[in-house]
Amino acid sequence: MNDDAETGPTVVGVELGGTKAIAVLARGDRILDRLRVPTTEPGSTLGALVERVTGWFAADRAPEAIGIGSFGPVGLDPGRDDYGHVTTTPKAGWSDVDVVGPFSGFGVPVAFETDVAAAALAEGRWGASRGCTDHVYITIGTGVGVGIVAGGRPVHGLVHPEAGHLRVRRRGDDTFSGTCPYHGDCIEGLASGPAIAARTGTPAEALAPDHPVWRDVVAELGELVTSLTLTVSPQRIVLGGGVGAGRADLVEGIRDAVARNLAGYVAGLDDDGIASLVRPAALGHDAGPLGTVAVAQSAAHVPSASPGVSVAVTPQPWESRG
Numbered sequence: 001m002n003d004d005a006e007t008g009p010t011v012v013g014v015e016l017g018g019t020k021a022i023a024v025l026a027r028g029d030r031i032l033d034r035l036r037v038p039t040t041e042p043g044s045t046l047g048a049l050v051e052r053v054t055g056w057f058a059a060d061r062a063p064e065a066i067g068i069g070s071f072g073p074v075g076l077d078p079g080r081d082d083y084g085h086v087t088t089t090p091k092a093g094w095s096d097v098d099v100v101g102p103f104s105g106f107g108v109p110v111a112f113e114t115d116v117a118a119a120a121l122a123e124g125r126w127g128a129s130r131g132c133t134d135h136v137y138i139t140i141g142t143g144v145g146v147g148i149v150a151g152g153r154p155v156h157g158l159v160h161p162e163a164g165h166l167r168v169r170r171r172g173d174d175t176f177s178g179t180c181p182y183h184g185d186c187i188e189g190l191a192s193g194p195a196i197a198a199r200t201g202t203p204a205e206a207l208a209p210d211h212p213v214w215r216d217v218v219a220e221l222g223e224l225v226t227s228l229t230l231t232v233s234p235q236r237i238v239l240g241g242g243v244g245a246g247r248a249d250l251v252e253g254i255r256d257a258v259a260r261n262l263a264g265y266v267a268g269l270d271d272d273g274i275a276s277l278v279r280p281a282a283l284g285h286d287a288g289p290l291g292t293v294a295v296a297q298s299a300a301h302v303p304s305a306s307p308g309v310s311v312a313v314t315p316q317p318w319e320s321r322g
């Protein structure tokens with residue numbers, strides 16, 4: 001597919017999602033082997049992934065690095081005790097779980113990111129955000145997650161972006177109380193798959209395209225995309241995830257909402273500009289796993305010069321903490 005496919009290092013990627021977890025062995029952007037398991041409780045989920053990764057190392061496939069992308073919130077600062085952990089997640093059983101530690105015994109660098117930042121990196125390297133230095137990936141699925149890449153690096157800072165929990169302006173007749181256990185009607189509480197199911201009593205994927213709930217969801221996602229446009233000033237915002245995947249009408253509706261919200265204020269964002277800015281994901285279900293491959297590659301190439309990704313080289317920070 002590109003030079004990386006021929007010359008890239010062999011690496012392991014591990015994507016921990018809210019409903020499924022995937023481990024891949026990859027060279028460049030080519031996935032050589034893959035394990036997919038449901039995300040249940042941490043012990044069995046991580047255990048199954050570690051077992052497969054152990055098999056790849058034992059089979060002398062010589063992976064040079066491991067990249068992990070996890071649902072969050074996660075600790076990304078190697079100087080903190082919560083580095084490599086899922087922290088305050090509402091997902092039962094996963095609060096304060098160390099997801100990097102189980103992969104630290106293979107003698108190669110382990111790099112860690114949020115799942116959405118990893119997907120953003122993949123879309124930037126191989127997908128819809130190619131050529132962009134500043135871009136956003138939004139996943140709309142089990143939750144609403146936002147990965148932001150600025151100047152080529154995933155934004156971390158205080159923790160990492162949590163724009164899926166922004167509250168947005170709503171249509172006047174939309175009074176749904178929302179499903180987020182922390183905030184109720186944040187955007188995740190309004191537009192995620194579980195939120196749509198709670199609003200309608202029907203799984204999102206089973207709803208007709210003309211169901212009235214989509215009008216509200218599109219308007220609310222349009223608010224999120226507008227806010228991200230105004231705050232991040234990205235060159236591209238990519239829409240991925242399982243809710244509405246492949247629905248061109250949803251992307252079009254979100255673009256229309258952004259155009260109405262911006263009202264011509266931002267230079268270059270006429271209809272064509274907004275069509276260029278807001279794009280469907282190009283990598284589909286592979287955005288997540290390929291994202292962890294991108295994260296791993298950044299560690300395999302030059303561990304000391306990949307400031308955009310949290311990289312721990314043996315000895316790992318958690319080993320020295322006692």
Ligand code: ZN
Nearest residue numbers: 165180183186
């Ligand atoms: Zn929330």
